[in-house]
Amino acid sequence: MQSNLIPLHQLPIGSFGIIKKLTAQGNTRRRMLDLGFIYNTTIESLRKSPAGDPIAYEIRGTVIALRNEETSNILVETISKQE
Amino acid sequence: MGLTNQSTGTKVLKEMFRVQSESPKDIIVALAGNPNTGKSTVFNNLTGLNQHTGNWPGKTVANAQGKFMHENNTYILVDLPGTYSLLANSVEEQIARDFICFGHPQVTVIVTDATCLERNLNLVLQILEITDKVVVCVNLMDEAKRKKISIDLNHLSELLGVPVVGTTARDGKGLEKLKDIIAKVALGKVRTTPKKIQYDEIIEKAITEIEPYIQNSINDQLNSKWTALRLIDSDNLLLESINNYLDFDLSKDELLNLTLKKTHLELEKEGFKLEDIRDQIVSNIFKTAENITQKVVSSQSKTYHPIDRKIDHILTSRLFGIPIMLALLGFVFWLTIEGANIPSNILANIFLLLEKKLVLFLGWLNTPIWIHDIFILGIYRTLTWVISVMLPPMAIFFPLFTLLEDLGYLPRIAFNLDHFFKKACAHGKQALTMCMGFGCNAAGVISCRIIDSPRERLIAIITNNFVPCNGRFPILISMATLFIASTHDTFNSLLATLSILGVIILSVIITLFISKLLSKTILKGLPSSFTLELPPYRKPQIGKIIIRSIFDRTLFVLGRAVAIAAPAGFIIWLMANVTIGSTSILTHCAQFLDPFSQLLGLDGYIMMAFILGMPANEIVIPILIMSYMSEGTMLELDSLIEMKQLFIANGWTWLTAICTMLFTLNHWPCGTTLWTIKKETQSWKWTWMSFLIPTLTGFVICFIVAQGARLLNLV
Numbered sequence: 001m002q003s004n005l006i007p008l009h010q011l012p013i014g015s016f017g018i019i020k021k022l023t024a025q026g027n028t029r030r031r032m033l034d035l036g037f038i039y040n041t042t043i044e045s046l047r048k049s050p051a052g053d054p055i056a057y058e059i060r061g062t063v064i065a066l067r068n069e070e071t072s073n074i075l076v077e078t079i080s081k082q083e
Numbered sequence: 084m085g086l087t088n089q090s091t092g093t094k095v096l097k098e099m100f101r102v103q104s105e106s107p108k109d110i111i112v113a114l115a116g117n118p119n120t121g122k123s124t125v126f127n128n129l130t131g132l133n134q135h136t137g138n139w140p141g142k143t144v145a146n147a148q149g150k151f152m153h154e155n156n157t158y159i160l161v162d163l164p165g166t167y168s169l170l171a172n173s174v175e176e177q178i179a180r181d182f183i184c185f186g187h188p189q190v191t192v193i194v195t196d197a198t199c200l201e202r203n204l205n206l207v208l209q210i211l212e213i214t215d216k217v218v219v220c221v222n223l224m225d226e227a228k229r230k231k232i233s234i235d236l237n238h239l240s241e242l243l244g245v246p247v248v249g250t251t252a253r254d255g256k257g258l259e260k261l262k263d264i265i266a267k268v269a270l271g272k273v274r275t276t277p278k279k280i281q282y283d284e285i286i287e288k289a290i291t292e293i294e295p296y297i298q299n300s301i302n303d304q305l306n307s308k309w310t311a312l313r314l315i316d317s318d319n320l321l322l323e324s325i326n327n328y329l330d331f332d333l334s335k336d337e338l339l340n341l342t343l344k345k346t347h348l349e350l351e352k353e354g355f356k357l358e359d360i361r362d363q364i365v366s367n368i369f370k371t372a373e374n375i376t377q378k379v380v381s382s383q384s385k386t387y388h389p390i391d392r393k394i395d396h397i398l399t400s401r402l403f404g405i406p407i408m409l410a411l412l413g414f415v416f417w418l419t420i421e422g423a424n425i426p427s428n429i430l431a432n433i434f435l436l437l438e439k440k441l442v443l444f445l446g447w448l449n450t451p452i453w454i455h456d457i458f459i460l461g462i463y464r465t466l467t468w469v470i471s472v473m474l475p476p477m478a479i480f481f482p483l484f485t486l487l488e489d490l491g492y493l494p495r496i497a498f499n500l501d502h503f504f505k506k507a508c509a510h511g512k513q514a515l516t517m518c519m520g521f522g523c524n525a526a527g528v529i530s531c532r533i534i535d536s537p538r539e540r541l542i543a544i545i546t547n548n549f550v551p552c553n554g555r556f557p558i559l560i561s562m563a564t565l566f567i568a569s570t571h572d573t574f575n576s577l578l579a580t581l582s583i584l585g586v587i588i589l590s591v592i593i594t595l596f597i598s599k600l601l602s603k604t605i606l607k608g609l610p611s612s613f614t615l616e617l618p619p620y621r622k623p624q625i626g627k628i629i630i631r632s633i634f635d636r637t638l639f640v641l642g643r644a645v646a647i648a649a650p651a652g653f654i655i656w657l658m659a660n661v662t663i664g665s666t667s668i669l670t671h672c673a674q675f676l677d678p679f680s681q682l683l684g685l686d687g688y689i690m691m692a693f694i695l696g697m698p699a700n701e702i703v704i705p706i707l708i709m710s711y712m713s714e715g716t717m718l719e720l721d722s723l724i725e726m727k728q729l730f731i732a733n734g735w736t737w738l739t740a741i742c743t744m745l746f747t748l749n750h751w752p753c754g755t756t757l758w759t760i761k762k763e764t765q766s767w768k769w770t771w772m773s774f775l776i777p778t779l780t781g782f783v784i785c786f787i788v789a790q791g792a793r794l795l796n797l798v
Contacts, residue, residue: 022362027172029358031614033365034168036202041369047395050404051502054511056395056617060369061199063617065498067505070613 017076116194118165197227204372430471465652508602566740651698684742684789749781
C-alpha cells in the first residue's frame, strides 16, 4: 500500500487526498498538527499561486497555502471524490 | 488566611499581566479565538472607545484591554492573541495559555467562526480542559447563513457543556445576549460542565498515574488532569510558567519525575515514542471536534464558497494575478499622491493664516524678536510643514489599504508573491509590510507583527526602510521632474513617471537582495515553516474602516512625527541662525561634510539636510533650500524653475540629482521609524542594525554611481 502514497504537492489541482503520514519534525510538525493535518483527514488541492509555489489547500473548512518544502513531508493517498 | 493569601497573589499576577483594573470588584474576562474570526470586531463592539493598548510584559505581542459596564458591574476585557491552538508552539500561544491558566480570568470567551466551526472547536476543546468558566461565541452567523450553513447552537451548548451564543459582531447582533451570559457565568448563575476529551486508553492510564502527584502540589490552582497530560507531553514551557507565576518548581519534585520516567518507559513499550504522544493527543482533540461538528452543523454547500473560488480564480491566476495586483496597488499610490495635493495646499494656507495671527498676537504681547523667531520661524513652521505634507497622503493611503485588508485581498498578495520572497529567504507577508512602508515606514514596521516567525519578522523590520515612504516621495518626484524630465521636453512627464517607477522597482530589488544577505549572514538559519491562511472574502465596513484607520494608524503616526518635529525645528533654526565667525553653524557643518559628500556625488549641504531631516524626511528639501539661500528659515519657492536655478547655481548636475534620489532611497530611517523599531524589537542591537544597514547601502551605491559616472566622463 505504501506505493500509493504521494507527497501532497504532487496531488493534482482539483483532486482530493487523505493524509496518511506526516514526516515533518519538530516545530513544523507541531504547527501542521495544530492546523488539523492529522491521520485520515481529507484534503483538497485548490490552486497554485502564479509561480506554482505555494499551493492553496482546503482542509477542515479553511483554505491554507503551504510551500512545497512543507507539503513534501505530508504523504497522501489520492481518492477519486470526497466521501 | 487563605483568602488574603490568594487575593494578594492575584494582585501580583494582575500586575504581571498588566491588567488595568481599578477596583478588586472588576470582573476580568479573557477573549480568545482563532485568527480571522472577527475577534477584534467583538472586542471593539463590546468595549467601544474604552480601550487601552500596549504590549504583553517583555513581549512584542500587542496587548489590548477594554472595559464595559453591565448591570452595575465593570468588566475588563483582555484580548488574547489569536491562535489556532494552546500547545505553546509560539509566543502568542504561550501568552494566551499563561493568561488563561494564571491570569485568573473569571470568564473566558472564545470567539469562533461559524463558517468553519470544526477547526475552531480544536481551540475551544483545549481551553475547556483548562478552565470551566467558558462562554463560546459563534460569530459570523451572517456569513454562515449566506453560505447556507446552519448550526444548532442549543445542541452545541449541550455537547460542550458551556453556554453558546450566536453573534454577528459587525452589526452588533447578539452582543447584548453575550454580555448577559458572560455576567451569568462570572457571577455563578449558570453552571458549566465542560466536555472533557476522551483520550486513548493508554494515555488515559498514564494520566491517572501522574495526576495524584500533581494534585498535592498545585492545590487546585490548575486543572490537574490537564497538567498531567502536559507533563506526559514533555511541555517544559508549562513547567517554567508554573515556576514563574505560582512560584514552585515541579521539575524538582523527585517523586513526580520518577513516576513520569516510568510512565514514559511504559508508553514506549506499547510503541508510543515521545513524538507520537503529541500526534495522538492532537488526533484525539480533532476527532472529538469532528464528532461534535457532524452533530450540530448542517451544510448545503461546500465550505470554500463557489464565489470565493471564482474570485480567487481571477485574482491569483497565473496570467492575471500579478498584473491585477500591480494595477490595484498602482491605483492606490496614484490616488494618494494625486489626491493629497489639494488638501495639502489648503492645510498649508490655513497654517499660513494662523501664522499671521500668531505673529500679531506675539507682537501684542511685546515678546522679544528672538522668541518670535525661534517660535514662529523655527518650531511652528517645521511643525506645520510636517503636518500639511504628511497628514493628507496618510489620510488617503491608510483607509484605502485598510479597505483591501478588510476585503480579504491582502493575504492573496502574499500568496501571489511568496515565491519571490522565498528565494530571498523571506516571508510572503513581507510584501504586505512593504506596501504599508510605502505609506509610512513606521507603520510598515508595526505591520511586521503579522509575520509569525521571529527570523522573517526581523528581516522585514530591518529592510522596511528600503521602500520610500510618503515623506520621501516628494523628494523623488521633485528631483525627477526638475532634472530628468526637463532635459527631454517631449516626453516630460512620461520620463519623470518612468524614473519614479524605476526607483520603486529598484527599492524592491534592494529589499530582496538585502533580505537574502541578512538571512545568509547575521540571521543565518532555514526559513521557519510557512503557513498562510486565505480567509473568505468579506464585505467591508466602510465607516469603521475610516474611523479605525484614521485613529489607529494616521493619528498615531502623525502624533509620533509631531513629537519629534517640534524640538527638531528648534534645533534647525538655532543651527542656521547662530553664527561662529561670520558663518552659521549649519554652514560650518556642511563645509566639514563636503569632501566626504562629494565622493558620493552629493555636497555638504545635501548631507546636512538629510541629517537634520532625520525627524521627518519631509523637511529635507526645505532645509536644503533654506541653507542654499542662507535665509535661515524654511520657505517654499514659488516655482519649480526658480528651485532648479537655485540648485544649478550651487553646482548641481543631473548626477547630483540621481545621487540625491539614490540617497533618499537608501539612508538611515527617520526618527519615528527608529523609535518604532526599538519598541517592536525591544533591542538596541537591531535598532542600530536598522540604522547602519541602509546607511552603508546608500554610501556604497552612491559612491559607485558617482565615481563610475565621473570615470566614464559622463559629467
